[in-house]
Amino acid sequence: MRSQPWRPQRLTAAAVGFLAALLAFLLLDAPMIQRLEAPTLDWRFQLRGPIAPGPDVILILIDEPSLEALGGWPPSRFDLARAVERLTSAEARLIVFDLLFATGGGTDEEERADAALAEAIARAGNVTLGYAFTFGPQMLARLEASDLPPDGTALQRYRRSPQAIGPLPHASGTLLPPRSFSEAAATLGHMSVLLAPDGALRSEATVVAFEGTLYPSLTLQAARQFHRLPRSDLTAEVGQSISLGDLRFEVDRRMRLPVNFYGPAGSFPSYSLIDLLNGAVPDSELRGKAVIVGSTAAAAVPVFVTPYDSALPSVAYTATVLDNLLQGRSLVRPEWLHGLDILAAGLGAVLAYGAARRLHPLAVPLALLVPGTLWTGLAYLAFVRWQYWLALAVPLGLMALAAGFGALMRSRAEQRRREAVARERRNLSRYFSPAVAERLAAKNEPYSLTGQQSATVVFFDIIGFTAVCESLPSAQTIELLRGFHSRVERAVFGQGGTLDKYLGDGALAVFGVPDPLPGEAARALAAAVDLQASISAWSDELAAEGLPRLKTAIGIHHGPVIVGDIGGESRFEFTVLGDSVNVASRLEGLTRQLQAAIVASETTIQRAGEAAGGIPFGFHRHGEVTLRGRETPLAVWVWRPADQSRLGSAQAAV
Structure with missing residues (x-):
């Protein structure tokens, strides 16, 4: 059989593609790579621009004017009880407190305020409260029953394997609201967040493991309450998805749900708490809505770095995630999507390598242009159209390496060719016959x-x-x-x-x-x-x-x-x-x-x-x-x- 000179080149290209795919498989979840990938997601948000949220979520803000009128931080729980009563009378569909009631009253006045708020929450019947987990070294003392989240707040139905439970965030302790609040609330959900390696907040921690049990987030519990679903309809396949009745949301192996941010703070309709208490908010604006009560006061609110905002208040983040769940608009980045990222890295590397082998060294950047542009365009289209989060950093980086390797191989081949031509030019010129x-x-x-x-x-x-x-x-x-x-x-x-x-x-x-x-x-x-x-x-x-x-x-x-x-x-x-x-x-x-x-x-x-x-x-x-x-x-x-x-x-x- 006659030898075919293109075979070694094709074998080399195939080897480049395989190696690129293998490296993509190994690197996609590496923390350093995540630091590189995160800005590419931010660029997609910024290129897309702000979009309007759905119609179901509004905010009641404990802002500076409210604190000034009500006597400063923290607001009296009497005032919060009045807010719950006002929202109940306006027939709000759901009330969510993006506040951490970590302590109960110490004085008689504070105890009466706690009792008033607990009574208002119980009468409303649709209030979702938050609590926090602590992370770090395990506590030495044995946990008491009061340290565990109340019965009925854990996931009732989920499927898992020993391998799937390992990557989940594991808490070491809790910060719970007073028992009277927990018993009065319709349900509770955790408010813990998982920051990206660069300190930004991009994903919702839908589930946290604690004492061998899985607990859903505040937004998941609020979405379940909004849809009037029983506890059994909030289910999970650990490391794959979370379901709310017929709605299914793809998550990664750590049960993180990427957030589809709509814009900077102020994207959602909002009203001041003092306006609500003074009757300045029409009932028509509240009826049938999911109302989130939270703070924007500079000294009393956690803020997060997001693609549109360097200091997004917690209440705006909670509203964004809840709206994602209600509208089915969260980003999609499950484990199976990694397969597409790996395939793109392998095929793109083959194309970049092949192009670089054929281009002049000064034109090597063009070898990356076609596969890189195609993948970037597809990633942006998938982001805007279907909320898919495709990786860019790893595929593009490996394509660039493949193009560089192709240029190196071309340079070496060209050098060998020039040497051969220099030896043969004196004798052969353009003789074609062997x-x-x-x-x-x-x-x-x-x-x-x-x-x-x-x-x-x-x-x-x-x-x-x-x-x-x-x-x-x-x-x-x-x-x-x-x-x-x-x-x-x-x-x-x-x-x-x-x-x-x-x-x-x-x-x-x-x-x-x-x-x-x-x-x-x-x-x-x-x-x-x-x-x-x-x-x-x-x-x-x-x-x-x-x-x-x-x-x-x-x-x-x-x-x-x-x-x-x-x-x-x-x-x-x-x-x-x-x-x-x-x-x-x-x-x-x-x-x-x-x-x-x-x-x-x-x-x-x-x-x-x-x-x-x-x-x-x-x-x-x-x-x-x-x-x-x-x-x-x-x-x-x-x-x-x-x-x-x-x-x-x-x-x-x-």
Whole structure:
């Protein structure tokens, strides 16, 4: 089997793609990589711009005017009880406190305020409260019952495996509201957050593990209450998804739900607490809504870094996550999506490597442009259209490395090529024949003209190629020529001939130079028949692709030729000259008149008959013809496509 030089390059490209995919698999979740990936998500948010939230969530803010009117921080729980009563009378569908009631009253007045708030929460029947987990070293003392979140706040139904529970955030303690508040509330959810390695908040910690039990977040519990779902309808497949009734949300293996931020603080409709208490908020603005009560006072509120805001208040974050859940608009980045990231890294690396191998070193950045732009565009489209969070840092980084490696390999190959050309240029110039190249490789002088010698000359030509060119784009025309030339090479070299030169859509070959070749005429006839069979099969493939069929005309003559170099002082060309070359050319032109694929002189047939290989089956004696420019008639033999069967040394029909 003939060697194929493109195979090592393809194997190298495949190895580059495999290595890139393997590195992507290993690196996607690495903390350092997450630091690089996070800004790419922020850029997507900023490029998309702010969008409007859904209609179901509004905010009641404990802002500076409210604190000034109510006597400062913290607001009296009497006032918060009045707020709950006001929201209840306005028929709010859900009340969520984005406040951590970590301590109960110490004085009689504070105890009465706690009792009033607990009573208002109980009467409302739709209040969701928050609590916090603490993380760090495990507490030495045994936990008391009062340290555990109340019954009914844990996930009732979830599926997990020992491997799935490991990556979850595990808490070491709790900060719970007073028992009277917990008992009065419809439900409780944790308010703990998980910050990204760069300190920003991008994902909701939907579930936290504590004392062997899983506890859902405040927003999950609030969404369940908003939809009036029983506790059993909040379920989880640990490391895969979280479900609210018929709504399913994909999460990562740590049960993190990427947040789809809508914009900076102020994206949601909001009212001041003091306006609510003074009756300045219409009931119509509250009826049927999920109302989140939280603080924006600078000294009394946790703030988070997000793509749109460097200090987003906790209440605005809670509203965003709750709206994501109610509207089904959270970002999607489950574990299975990593497979697409890995595939993109592998295929993109192959494309970048292949392009870099073909580009000039100064144009190597273009090798990254196509796969990088395609993947970036797809990632942005998936983000805007379907809320998918596709990785950019790892695939683009690996594509860049592959492009650099391709450029390095190209540089090394180019250096080797230049060295080889420098060695061979003195001797070979543009000799295409392997036989000539081998003969001249060891010589230091041009192969000078040496007079006449006997040889068989073959002209090949594509019939009607000019018309074919007019109907095809230039790129396809060049591709057809390359296919034709490669088949000519295989046919000629397969029989030991020399390919003298290409002549546009034709070629000139010679058998028996520079050294005599036993049976050169029979070899020339066999090469011609082989080429016709190859072109016929190729034409079937072209026709199946909707391209024109190709037909080849071949003229063959055996006789004396002059062999050697022609040219000026600095440029030489190895070729054959003489009347035999002209005769072969005329015979090739005669194929149209005789409606034959191959026309060979009788001299060639006689010479082939003397050889051990004989005459390929299918040649028929036509008779004498007069060639243009010659007075003496010439006997010729013809071969037509209907007689393609080649039976080794079978005799020609007479």
